[in-house]
Amino acid sequence: TQLLEQSPQFLSIQEGENLTVYCNSSSVFSSLQWYRQEPGEGPVLLVTVVTGGEVKKLKRLTFQFGDARKDSSLHITAAQPGDTGLYLCAGGVNSGYSTLTFGKGTMLLVSP
Amino acid sequence: DAGITQSPRHKVTETGTPVTLRCHQTENHRYMYWYRQDPGHGLRLIHYSYGVKDTDKGEVSDGYSVSRSKTEDFLLTLESATSSQTSVYFCAISEGGRYYGYTFGSGTRLTVV
Numbered sequence: 001t002q003l004l005e006q007s008p009q010f011l012s013i014q015e016g017e018n019l020t021v022y023c024n025s026s027s028v029f030s031s032l033q034w035y036r037q038e039p040g041e042g043p044v045l046l047v048t049v050v051t052g053g054e055v056k057k058l059k060r061l062t063f064q065f066g067d068a069r070k071d072s073s074l075h076i077t078a079a080q081p082g083d084t085g086l087y088l089c090a091g092g093v094n095s096g097y098s099t100l101t102f103g104k105g106t107m108l109l110v111s112p
Numbered sequence: 113d114a115g116i117t118q119s120p121r122h123k124v125t126e127t128g129t130p131v132t133l134r135c136h137q138t139e140n141h142r143y144m145y146w147y148r149q150d151p152g153h154g155l156r157l158i159h160y161s162y163g164v165k166d167t168d169k170g171e172v173s174d175g176y177s178v179s180r181s182k183t184e185d186f187l188l189t190l191e192s193a194t195s196s197q198t199s200v201y202f203c204a205i206s207e208g209g210r211y212y213g214y215t216f217g218s219g220t221r222l223t224v225v
Contacts, residue, residue: 033213042202042216043155050211088155090214099145099170100214104154 003027004089004103012109016078021106023089024071030092032065032072033100037086079110115139118203118217125224131190133220135203137183143206144186145214146170146178148199155202161186162208193224 005024013019023032031050035043047056049065049072056063060083062075076083086107090100116137125131135144145160147170157170159178167178175197177189190197200221204214 031211035213040218042204042218043214045213045215048211048213090155099157099160102147102155104152 004091004101006087006089006103006106008106009104010107010109012111013079015080015110015112017110018075018077019079019108020073020075021087021108022071022073023103025091026070027091027093028069030069032069032092033090034063034072034074035088035090037088037105038084043086043088076108079108081110081112084108084110116203116205116215116217118201118220120220121218122221123223125193125222127194127224128192131193131222133188133201133203133222135186135188135217137186137205139205139215140183141205141207141215142183143208144180145204145206146176146186146188147202147204148172148197149202149219150199158188158201190222193222195224198222198224 007022033048034046036046037043047063052067052069054065060077064073086105088102088105090102092100119134143162146158147155149155156172158172158176159170161167161180179187200219202219203217206212206214
């Protein structure tokens with residue numbers, strides 16, 4: 001079983017601050033995805049990264065896949081209250097098809 | 113119009129009764145999944161389907177069965193509900209392959225009393 005460890009588990013910050021959340025594993029993943037989940041809703045896909053060292057930007061969010069494809073990070077610049085939610089990373093093992101293994105998530109609270 | 117819908121959104125049932133949750137998609141995606149989400153455990157895969165009548169077990173399949181008789185519908189049945197199955201259940205769909213993410217439904221909150 002491939003495990004994805006996310007840290008921190010909970011993060012409470014003020015609007016305008018920067019933050020980074022991490023997703024780590026001892027396993028190599030062929031792809032890694034980040035989702036955001038709001039209360040009472042299902043997770044929503046933010047990004048997929050598949051190449052070691054890959055960096056993707058989505059407005060104020062920057063996603064990085066580690067060179068060895070065992071870890072990933074999500075950096076948010078100038079956080080806003082609308083960024084509040086549970087951030088989940090999920091990894092796929094095979095280059096073809098595989099089910100995703102999810103981390104337990106980082107709960108982010110951004111206060112005005 | 114949402115591409116994936118779950119029903120019911122909320123359900124309270126008694127221990128020992130069978131319960132069926134429904135997932136319906138309009139995207140014609142090949143892959144469908146059932147996850148449960150619990151505090152401290154995150155999302156855990158129960159069962160998934162890779163085509164009509166083709167299903168396989170996930171990591172927490174005991175006490176659950178699934179059926180997929182049509183591309184658009186994936187049913188999850190709790191054969192005899194127990195309190196440990198109180199959870200939020202999510203259905204997801206995918207086109208498959210590592211470049212494709214999952215699209216999740218809004219979830220079903222199930223309480224077994």
